[in-house]
Amino acid sequence: MIEERKIMAGKNLQMVMVVEDEPDIQVIARIALEKFGKFDVAVCGSGAEAVKITRNLTPDVILLDVMMPGMDGPATLKKLRENPRLDSTPVIFMTAKVQPGEIDYYIKLGAIGVISKPFDPMTLPATVREIWSKADGK
Numbered sequence: 001m002i003e004e005r006k007i008m009a010g011k012n013l014q015m016v017m018v019v020e021d022e023p024d025i026q027v028i029a030r031i032a033l034e035k036f037g038k039f040d041v042a043v044c045g046s047g048a049e050a051v052k053i054t055r056n057l058t059p060d061v062i063l064l065d066v067m068m069p070g071m072d073g074p075a076t077l078k079k080l081r082e083n084p085r086l087d088s089t090p091v092i093f094m095t096a097k098v099q100p101g102e103i104d105y106y107i108k109l110g111a112i113g114v115i116s117k118p119f120d121p122m123t124l125p126a127t128v129r130e131i132w133s134k135a136d137g138k
Helices: 002-008 023-036 047-053 073-080 100-109 124-136
Strands: 015-019 040-044 061-065 091-095 113-116
Touching: 015 023, 015 047, 023 040, 023 124, 040 047, 047 073, 061 073, 061 124, 073 091, 073 100, 091 100, 100 113, 113 124
Parallel strands: 015 040, 015 061, 061 091, 091 113
Antiparallel strands: none
């Protein structure tokens, strides 16, 4: 995580990529992050789409759903890390599975935090910023 902090240091949080298979959650997350957080937002409906899009897009942080058909969140994270431009991009998992052991597992995979689903759209941008700031050592 120290190497990750060096990369994040001094960088503004502007571009958020949301990887989520549920269309309703995609819309809610996009609106909350754009309208209330003033972020640029890219939305992907699957892990495979995220891997494809990030060939030409480098988000500042990735919000990654854990349970998706096909390539789940952990598998998507592993695949994204194969891209040298994304090997230290901060990832925040979004999931309903938030037992302490599960959260520890996500952190061990390399996530900087976990957002519980369902999330409050009004506080989503602040939650993302808070996790980002803590990981950045601010």
